[in-house]
Amino acid sequence: MWSFFHKLGSPPWLYGISGSILRWLLPASIVALLAGLAWVLLVVPPDFRQGNSYRIMYIHVPTAVVSMAGYYVMAIAGAIHLIWKMKMADVAMKCAAPIGAALTFLALVTGAIWGKPTWGTWWVWDARITSVLVLLFLYLGVIALYEAFDNKEAASRACAVLSLVGMVNIPIIYKSVDWWYSLHQPASIKFTSESTMDASMLYPLLYMIIVFYALYTCLLLLNMRAELLDRERSKGWVRALLKGSR
């Protein structure tokens, strides 16, 4: 048990194990993504009211789900770094921020593209949309704070504190915007809750969410490997690795 934790703190070990995970996870998730896209574009029946435009849901919902989960990955990694001073957790936190920001941005963009034909508008100040926008701001704040420090050790600790503070805020934002909206007018646009979906549409959605989690893991590991090589570039194992690949 403890030796596992000690190994987790070792950059060469993490580099090696992530390489052997990626060797099958990356091709597998790309194939799964292509298969999923074929499923939702060709097989799944069109919606009887929205026609084909609703198919963007199969990108929109997974990116939104994973972008929220990604914030928790970042904040928990930051907490682990703050408490146990585990260097690899710091690498994970730093690498999770841009991926999470990109996914949040994708969720907003796909939502806008879906909103135009369905609601007739690109943007509504709806509870859900606003809270995702705030999530994007939180990610961007963490990235901006990291880049502002010259001392990278201090930068990662400061970002860990900030992302933890933000984590407390996420449920508050979610609830408060609900309240704020309900005061003005009752929701005229309802998100289709999952239970009202037909199984022929629900299963592909669940499948795509799993695929996006796998893709997220791949991206995070790839990003972490690049960061590890960069940080440890003067160490013996990186030199040996580069010599071996040449």
Place this chain on the structure above:
Amino acid sequence: MSAPTAFAFCRRLLRRQWVLAVRRPVEVANPLLFFFMAIALFPLGLGPEPDRLASLAPGILWIIALLSNLLTSDSLFRSDFDDGSLDQLLLSPQPLYLSVLAYVLAQWLLTGALLALISPLFAVMLNLPGEAIGTLVLSLLLGTGVLSLLGGIGAALTVGLQRGGVLITLLILPLYLPVLIFGTAAVEASTSGLPAGPYLALLGGMLSLAIALAPFAMAAGLRISADAG
């Protein structure tokens, strides 16, 4: 000389911050002047129709209160960081939790609390209905407390940086949003004759949560900034 007890130390710290601020009255007045001038922009930009201003007044007053709080939060620890007295505070045996709370309290008394007490004047200028003014003052008193505590976290994290000014706004504005939502909701509820109590209670709950947790984040942020400097 023996070390003072934690609370006596905080009282001295509070008095020191207070005296430092009161000796430079212009700096105390600046956020209020900003509030006043920004209020004047809205009738010019949106048109002076009284009804329209009255319906927008809760949001306008709250947004400007939030921005003027944002302007002052950057300076919370900066001068003490620059002259080294913050390092002394970090090295002292006093609990940092209470010390940073004293910093924030002193700052809040001279910005948020003062602004809340003066806000009825501006509310009248924007034609906010009379029955909402009490709610406005109460919601600003509670809400600016939360804002000051959250701003303190941003200030503690960025105090060691040369260009902290713009960065702090990026860090803490998203955290300010729940306060803005409930603050305006409270005032709007009482303009439309609904009870504002639930919103004020939620603001009070946020304030309690912020008092309990924000000093930990501030203390951690100050230690990180001092290490990096």
